Amino acid sequence: MPAGRAEQVAAVLPQGVLFATPPRTTGEEPRTPQTEWSLTSAWPHRGRSATGTAAVHYGAGHDRLTRPMIFADGFGHGPSDMRGLWHRLNASYPPHRHRLLDQLLAQGIDVVLLGYGARHTHLQANAGVAAACVRRAISERAGDTPLIVGGVGMGGLITRYALAEMEHRGEDHQTETYLSYDTPHNGAWIPLILQQLAYFSAALAPGGPGQADLIKSPAAQQLLWAWVESGRYSGPVATASPLRVEFIGDLRRVGWFPARPRKLGVANGAADGTGRNVPPDAPVFEWNALDGLVGVTVRTQPDRGTNRHVGGMRAVPMWASKSYTSDVAPFDGAPGGTMPSYGMLADKLGVPIDTRYRSACFVPSVSAVALQYDPLEWPVDLYTDITALSPEQSQLDDFQCDAHNSEHGEVTATLAEWILGQLGK
Structure with missing residues (x-):
């Protein structure tokens, strides 16, 4: 590895805990509790x-x-x-x-x-x-x-x-x-490619608190319907964490x-x-830095299928990977309470993003109203x-x-x- 490359990569990657929502303010002091x-x-x-x-x-x-x-x-x-x-x-x-x-x-x-x-x-x-x-x-x-x-x-x-x-x-x-x-x-949803990007950033820009600390936390593992354990994970996502099953x-x-x-x-x-106007299997943003030595490709979640491409990451010569999913529903545009998950990461990277892709579904309506279906298999439209x-x-x-x-x-x-x-x- 060229001298100083790791430090260069760490300097351009996002800092802080990813997907932690910023503090809310209204311009007024909150009521003092009794x-x-x-x-x-x-x-x-x-x-x-x-x-x-x-x-x-x-x-x-x-x-x-x-x-x-x-x-x-x-x-x-x-x-x-x-x-x-x-x-x-x-x-x-x-x-x-x-x-x-x-x-x-x-x-x-x-x-x-x-x-x-x-x-x-x-x-x-x-x-x-x-x-x-x-x-x-x-x-x-x-x-x-x-x-x-x-x-x-x-x-x-x-x-x-x-x-x-x-x-x-x-x-x-x-x-x-x-x-x-x-x-x-x-269950809730955070796009799988964004979860992997959090691990990618945490591995290449270590420090505390880490970018993946929220994603790998017990609460996230128990809350999310689809969860991955690392930036290179490949396999079932609904039962990836024993903590959710437990x-x-x-x-x-x-x-x-x-x-x-x-x-x-x-x-x-x-x-x-x-739902929202967020089509499945669509490009969200592409980010490059250090003359292309570091880069990220992000796409919305495809509509099921086998080995569907959702994005990739590279940090030459330390890391290069592409991410694929199989049989995962197109959660991003589903009816539900939204989170600006794509937008928060794009802002940290300083990359432009189309307004309609800033937010994705976080809590699908079918989950929030507690429809009766298996919370692991999700056999529901x-x-x-x-x-x-x-x-x-x-x-x-x-x-x-x-x-x-x-x-x-x-x-x-x-x-x-x-x-x-x-x-x-």
């Missing part, structure tokens, strides 16, 4: 106990916890950004610029925002933190009004498991309503969903099967018209999809107004 709780997991997982924090905001007319709603943080790396979580859930939404958390507080609902010491650790471990939060809310509550418990994205999956595990252990969680917000009940087994062991609460959910994706299905085909008691495919976790009028109506019943 109190904060430091939490330790109600049970250990793999011999270790997770930790977390809850920010408690009293509803209108309350001077102590009276009608608690625990709402958990979602997918990310490192500790929860509690200010960012408030900004994300309380962002004003058109047309009247209302704010969901402010509206809940005005209804007399005490909002308890739940964060984790390590969002990227095992879901079972952070479910223990959620269970500890439920216990604390019950002990602090004035009166006996039942709890509302849920979360955004991964937070909804963690609280789903926590409530089911508490029931399995014979513990009364005193929860009347479970609410998930664009939760990947059957988590699904644990969910089944505790009853799959909690049985006692009314189970509600909203999806940022459309319900009528309308991503473009299913959910409006044409009978209610019994969802494992939720009721759900609402957005009017269009919006960003994952975004608060929109369609979803906020439905939640306010359901919780006000």
Whole structure:
């Protein structure tokens, strides 16, 4: 290898943890909570106990916890950004610029925002933190009004498991309503070529935190329907991580969903099967640096088939590879809550990208509304018209999809107004 080549390559590759969403801000200071709780997991997982924090905001007319709603943080790396979580859930939404958390507080609902010491650790471990939060809310509550418990994205999956595990252990969680917000009940999606690019960057530009730290984390392995273990991995992607297989087994062991609460959910994706204008097997961007010695080719996920090309990476003379997939559905353009996954990487590389390719599906609508199908095999059409299905085909008691495919976790009028109506019943 020419002297200094490794350092040259490292200098032009993206830095920092890839696919970690940037902190949310609204230009306004978040509401100061009346109190904060430091939490330790109600049970250990793999011999270790997770930790977390809850920010408690009293509803209108309350001077102590009276009608608690625990709402958990979602997918990310490192500790929860509690200010960012408030900004994300309380962002004003058109047309009247209302704010969901402010509206809940005005209804007399005490909002308890739940964060984790390590969002990227095992879901079972952070479910223990959620269970500890439920216990604390019950002990602090004035009166006996039942709890509302849920979360955004991964937070909804963690609280789903926590409530089911508490029931399995014979513990009364005193929860009347479970609410998930664009939760990947059957799995989420990050393009496979982008996962491999994270490993590629981490291998050639080492340092901490690494570009692949979120992708290779336990949470990502358990959350993603399709996951790869390295930049050169080739093989099945739905069962590549034993951690996902184990988590699904644990969910089944505790009853799959909690049985006692009314189970509600909203999806940022459309319900009528309308996807986004992201065609399968299309070029997204090409990036070259150091006079072509380093380069990346990125394509959208093809529509199944055998050994379909999705891109490649090179860093002469250290690395050269092309990536292919077999029998993987065209997730990128599917109806669902979106993430600017292609756009975030293109921006880090300083390469132009067509606007329609910036965002890809992250949580398919069929996953967010918990349709009944095998979460490993996924024998379901991503473009299913959910409006044409009978209610019994969802494992939720009721759900609402957005009017269009919006960003994952975004608060929109369609979803906020439905939640306010359901919780006000």
